[in-house]
Amino acid sequence: MAALSSSTHCRSSAYSRYALSSSASSSLNGQPRRVGFSSSSSSLPQRFFPAKLSLQCRRNSHQNLVFMQDGAVATAAAQTENETSLKELKNGLFSGPSLEESKDAVDFDVSEDESTVSITVVGASGDLAKKKIFPALFALYYEGFLPKHFTIYGYARSKMTDAELRNMVSRTLTCRIDKRENCDEKMEEFLKRCFYHSGQYDSQENFAALDKKLKEHEGGRVSNRLFYLSIPPNIFIDAVKCASSSASSGNGWTRVIVEKPFGRDSESSAALTNALKQYLDEDQIFRIDHYLGKELVENLSVLRFSNLIFEPLWSRQYIRNVQLIFSEDFGTEGRGGYFDHYGIIRDIMQNHLLQILALFAMETPVSLDAEDIRNEKVKVLRSMRPLRLEDVVVGQYKSHTKGGVTYPGYTDDKTVPNDSLTPTFAAAALFIDNARWDGVPFLMKAGKALHTKRAEIRVQFRHVPGNLYNRNFGTDLDRATNELVIRVQPDEAIYLKINNKVPGLGMRLDRSNLNLHYAARYSKEIPDAYERLLLDAVEGERRLFIRSDELDAAWSLFTPLLKELEEKKIIPEYYPYGSRGPVGAHYLAARYNVRWGDLNLER
Numbered sequence: 373m374a375a376l377s378s379s380t381h382c383r384s385s386a387y388s389r390y391a392l393s394s395s396a397s398s399s400l401n402g403q404p405r406r407v408g409f410s411s412s413s414s415s416l417p418q419r420f421f422p423a424k425l426s427l428q429c430r431r432n433s434h435q436n437l438v439f440m441q442d443g444a445v446a447t448a449a450a451q452t453e454n455e456t457s458l459k460e461l462k463n464g465l466f467s468g469p470s471l472e473e474s475k476d477a478v479d480f481d482v483s484e485d486e487s488t489v490s491i492t493v494v495g496a497s498g499d500l501a502k503k504k505i506f507p508a509l510f511a512l513y514y515e516g517f518l519p520k521h522f523t524i525y526g527y528a529r530s531k532m533t534d535a536e537l538r539n540m541v542s543r544t545l546t547c548r549i550d551k552r553e554n555c556d557e558k559m560e561e562f563l564k565r566c567f568y569h570s571g572q573y574d575s576q577e578n579f580a581a582l583d584k585k586l587k588e589h590e591g592g593r594v595s596n597r598l599f600y601l602s603i604p605p606n607i608f609i610d611a612v613k614c615a616s617s618s619a620s621s622g623n624g625w626t627r628v629i630v631e632k633p634f635g636r637d638s639e640s641s642a643a644l645t646n647a648l649k650q651y652l653d654e655d656q657i658f659r660i661d662h663y664l665g666k667e668l669v670e671n672l673s674v675l676r677f678s679n680l681i682f683e684p685l686w687s688r689q690y691i692r693n694v695q696l697i698f699s700e701d702f703g704t705e706g707r708g709g710y711f712d713h714y715g716i717i718r719d720i721m722q723n724h725l726l727q728i729l730a731l732f733a734m735e736t737p738v739s740l741d742a743e744d745i746r747n748e749k750v751k752v753l754r755s756m757r758p759l760r761l762e763d764v765v766v767g768q769y770k771s772h773t774k775g776g777v778t779y780p781g782y783t784d785d786k787t788v789p790n791d792s793l794t795p796t797f798a799a800a801a802l803f804i805d806n807a808r809w810d811g812v813p814f815l816m817k818a819g820k821a822l823h824t825k826r827a828e829i830r831v832q833f834r835h836v837p838g839n840l841y842n843r844n845f846g847t848d849l850d851r852a853t854n855e856l857v858i859r860v861q862p863d864e865a866i867y868l869k870i871n872n873k874v875p876g877l878g879m880r881l882d883r884s885n886l887n888l889h890y891a892a893r894y895s896k897e898i899p900d901a902y903e904r905l906l907l908d909a910v911e912g913e914r915r916l917f918i919r920s921d922e923l924d925a926a927w928s929l930f931t932p933l934l935k936e937l938e939e940k941k942i943i944p945e946y947y948p949y950g951s952r953g954p955v956g957a958h959y960l961a962a963r964y965n966v967r968w969g970d971l972n973l974e975r
């Protein structure tokens with residue numbers, strides 16, 4: 373039996389997050405490969421396990437894996453046996469000794485003491501680190517999801533002491549609305565685990581000094597290291613080179629989270645991937661798309677594949693069109709320098725919206741394993757037609773005064789050239805040329821400085837054939853079709869618009885929503901996307917990260933269009949700050965007999 377594979381899972385279902393992960397695929401530079409635990413906890417939080425099947429895994433004194441379920445314990449000496457036991461547990465077939473009968477299971481927690489995870493936030497002085505990464509790490513710590521031995525290092529060029537980093541970080545930490553108990557105490561404990569090392573991104577020496585400090589914290593345990601590259605893309609490669617050569621783990625895994633943008637087009641993306649692969653294996657690279665970590669995006673597959681009623685409708689036979697809508701009610705203020713080089717199509721469409729589309733449209737994966745899901749996503753992307761100029765409308769916001777307040781135009785930003793043609797808005801029609809989706813328009817719309825902040829998926833169903841109630845709907849039959857709305861943010865909800873009879877003696881029809889409104893249904897605060905993704909990276913779970921072939925396929929769809937827009941210097945349609953965007957988007961939709969669902973007053 374070979375050593376544990378890189379994803380030997382100890383989980384109650386593919387959705388459980390705590391995995392036993394070997395470092396086999398992860399050590400760098402030909403270092404010996406040893407099995408290490410990606411994480412283990414003596415009291416794994418219940419929320420990742422289905423109510424009926426509460427599994428925990430850890431090592432016992434004999435270094436065997438121990439699965440515990442509702443007071444029952446199974447030990448297994450080898451991977452095969454582990455899997456068998458896990459299956460038995462899942463199927464409710466396992467009848468091992470009770471927890472009381474097995475001292476091993478309760479008395480030993482060797483794995484927690486033998487391994488450690490160090491998380492280095494490269495670019496710790498920056499906006500994303502402060503706004504998202506440190507708060508997400510704290511939330512994970514607070515909820516008990518970080519392993520017993522963990523250390524967080526901030527790394528950047530800015531000069532800072534540990535105390536200054538802690539002070540900076542403490543200003544951005546918040547407690548969950550529903551969990552304030554001991555929060556200050558927890559914050560203090562968390563901050564004690566945060567340290568800072570100042571260094572250049574291209575200095576082997578500086579990374580070697582970081583390595584030395586990490587080793588001191590690791591105290592001889594199996595060291596697992598996660599580097600989060602929260603830096604501008606032009607320095608990704610320098611940082612990866614130095615981190616891999618001078619600060620990778622010698623005996624555990626080393627993983628690198630890479631932030632977007634992953635290039636500007638097919639060529640630059642391929643160049644970035646090739647450069648990264650000089651220093652890292654593909655399975656060490658975690659390309660983050662934080663939209664994949666959003667609760668309702670993750671729920672998409674659950675909705676489709678665990679409800680009988682949706683999947684049979686999920687095709688050209690019943691669906692007229694699908695809309696993926698992203699809008700923000702603020703401009704690019706403060707990020708103009710970055711944004712002008714990329715524009716809205718690269719910033720939102722090519723990644724966030726396309727990823728949602730792929731999850732929405734993919735065939736049923738063989739399993740919930742990362743590779744099975746990513747295989748299906750790639751198939752969808754490769755079945756799509758590259759975008760043509762005529763299928764796209766681009767816009768740019770201009771200054772607008774409302775209620776005595778003047779909102780700046782895009783080019784009013786000092787970091788943006790006055791004659792910039794960079795789109796801050798785009799609408800596009802995409803098509804998937806496969807049996808399921810042939811002819812169904814997938815419309816995308818993304819914009820900055822619009823009237824609202826929102827991200828949603830709208831699925832518009834076909835007309836009811838031979839509808840007995842047609843005359844009750846008036847002339848606009850489109851208004852009577854069903855629409856499923858998955859509101860990703862804000863105020864998460866999934867609702868289905870249906871027709872019903874208004875109570876009374878007459879026969880008047882009404883439109884109503886069957887509504888799963890998360891705030892009303894669940895009292896628990898929804899975790900930020902970065903929490904889920906950071907936890908997955910610590911556990912070696914790749915399902916929500918982008919594989920290189922997905923990335924290639926995504927760029928192939930957009931690169932010809934992006935080149936044409938730039939070469940032909942297409943002038944964007946200007947729209948006032950705070951408006952609903954260019955009217956061209958309506959004409960584009962109308963060409964495919966589509967009406968944007970977000971413009972209906974009833975929404």
Ligand SMILES: NC(=O)C1=CN([C@@H]2O[C@H](COP(=O)(O)OP(=O)(O)OC[C@H]3O[C@@H](n4cnc5c(N)ncnc54)[C@H](OP(=O)(O)O)[C@@H]3O)[C@@H](O)[C@H]2O)C=CC1
Binds near residue numbers: 499603
């Ligand atoms: N901010 C956000 O909301 C989002 C950001 N991202 C991506 O995340 C990454 C980080 O974003 P963000 O935190 O906003 O970036 P910042 O511009 O804040 O940069 C992060 C840190 O990198 C260092 N840095 C900045 N510019 C340079 C440079 N030219 N050369 C060397 N070092 C530099 C600075 O640290 P120091 O000077 O101390 O070394 C800075 O604090 C980027 O790739 C971005 O595209 C993705 C999604 C959203």
Ligand SMILES: O=C1O[C@H](COP(=O)(O)O)[C@@H](O)[C@H](O)[C@H]1O
Binds near residue numbers: 700719720
């Ligand atoms: O990746 C990006 O996402 C944000 C929007 O993220 P959200 O989670 O706040 O919806 C966007 O503002 C930014 O331009 C883009 O780079």
